Amino acid sequence: MEKIRLTGAQATMLATLYGKAVDAGSPRSILHDTMALDAIGKIDHDFSKVGMKPGDAATVALRSLHFDGWTREFLAAHPSCTVLHLGCGMDTRVFRIGPGSGVRWYDVDYPDVIDLRRKLYPAGRPGYEIVATSVTPPGWLDRVPADLPVLVVAEGLTMYLREEEGRELLRRIVEHFPGGQLVFDAFSRRGIRMQRMNKPVQVAGARLHWGVDGAAELTSVHPRLRCLDAVSAFDIGGYDQVGLRYRALVGVARMLPFMRRMAVMYRLAF
Numbered sequence: 001m002e003k004i005r006l007t008g009a010q011a012t013m014l015a016t017l018y019g020k021a022v023d024a025g026s027p028r029s030i031l032h033d034t035m036a037l038d039a040i041g042k043i044d045h046d047f048s049k050v051g052m053k054p055g056d057a058a059t060v061a062l063r064s065l066h067f068d069g070w071t072r073e074f075l076a077a078h079p080s081c082t083v084l085h086l087g088c089g090m091d092t093r094v095f096r097i098g099p100g101s102g103v104r105w106y107d108v109d110y111p112d113v114i115d116l117r118r119k120l121y122p123a124g125r126p127g128y129e130i131v132a133t134s135v136t137p138p139g140w141l142d143r144v145p146a147d148l149p150v151l152v153v154a155e156g157l158t159m160y161l162r163e164e165e166g167r168e169l170l171r172r173i174v175e176h177f178p179g180g181q182l183v184f185d186a187f188s189r190r191g192i193r194m195q196r197m198n199k200p201v202q203v204a205g206a207r208l209h210w211g212v213d214g215a216a217e218l219t220s221v222h223p224r225l226r227c228l229d230a231v232s233a234f235d236i237g238g239y240d241q242v243g244l245r246y247r248a249l250v251g252v253a254r255m256l257p258f259m260r261r262m263a264v265m266y267r268l269a270f
């Protein structure tokens with residue numbers, strides 16, 4: 001069993017990992033992330049205390065499934081490309097997707113998270129690299145070859161960055177690569193103000209900073225950026241597979257504009 005001592009933003013990935021594991025163990029699994037289920041069995045931690053109720057698991061799985069879909073679309077159109085999976089946590093996207101031999105895939109997260117990843121998951125195929133760093137300092141990106149189009153996937157990351165850090169990261173990526181897409185979710189400023197209601201964040205002792213009120217705030221980072229999609233987390237497909245209580249909550253959230261804007265999945269191109 002792996003003992004862990006994660007706190008702050010790093011510890012929030014325990015909640016998403018647990019959500020995916022619970023989903024994988026359910027007869028009506030959405031994501032089928034059996035590696036997540038195996039992983040929690042090897043971590044010495046009381047997962048009942050990560051702030052993720054079993055009912056939330058399906059929504060975590062739906063979010064990941066949505067990003068898997070955008071990833072698959074990009075890889076189908078660009079068999080030779082680079083994928084930067086930022087703030088990967090213990091997410092097993094590279095194994096779920098199984099990218100082709102023309103894809104260079106980088107899983108990036110803080111060193112203590114990567115340490116756990118290395119212990120619990122296989123090394124992966126040639127072209128797969130794990131980078132143990134915060135995404136905010138510039139140096140790590142300089143080591144990534146800039147010759148291919150890039151897909152940046154950042155699920156559950158942007159809200160942990162400060163606005164200047166997030167904008168600088170986007171700018172640096174756009175200037176580094178010839179073109180590509182960035183897919184990520186972001187909370188609205190109101191969502192950031194309401195962070196006390198976000199149990200996994202509170203339990204982890206993490207702080208949320210960057211709120212985004214619409215795609216224009218993102219495309220303004222660089223003249224090459226344009227928005228392809230901005231989808232409310234409540235409007236993605238698959239909520240018919242979640243429990244009744246959640247379906248009712250989502251139904252209400254969809255009727256309230258401020259709720260629909262609270263968590264948005266963006267797909268930007270450059």
Ligand SMILES: C[S@@+](CC[C@H](N)C(=O)[O-])C[C@H]1O[C@@H](n2cnc3c(N)ncnc32)[C@H](O)[C@@H]1O
Nearest residue numbers: 009010012013016087088089134135155156160
């Ligand atoms: C809510 S978890 C999401 C993990 C994973 N993407 C998922 O969906 O399961 C947030 C992740 O972002 C990572 N993170 C937050 N700030 C970061 C930073 N500045 N650099 C690298 N990773 C960061 C945390 O360590 C954590 O793994």
